[in-house]
Amino acid sequence: MQAAPQVEERFIYKCPFYYYLGQLCYMSTTKTGSVYLGFVKGMHLSNDQGLFAEPDTKQIRKVFFHPDQPFPEESLRELLQEAILYNDFKPSQQTLCKRRAMAH
Secondary structure, three states: OOOOOOOEEEEEOOEEEEEOOOEEEEEEEOOOOOEEEEEOOHHHOOOOOOOOOOOOOOOOEEEEEOOOOOOOHHHHHHHHHHHHHHHHHOOOHHHHHHHHHHHO
């Protein structure tokens, strides 16, 4: 996480999770042993870098790492920065609750 020193690492569900103003991403493996980085709010990210696999969940987007392909370091840094910016500017739960209360 040299690209984002403000990000905090915690181990949850036997996986490293990375936090910055909330959950940012996590590292995990599939049942077949493929390694991936899951972006918790990935549905809100642009994927201009073209790294995300086809979505298999509503919110999380995954970047799979393949040993026979070059590691996409620069593109991954850009994606991490975008996720950090999203967490910087996302509406807080308190704001969302106020909006819902005003709508009723």
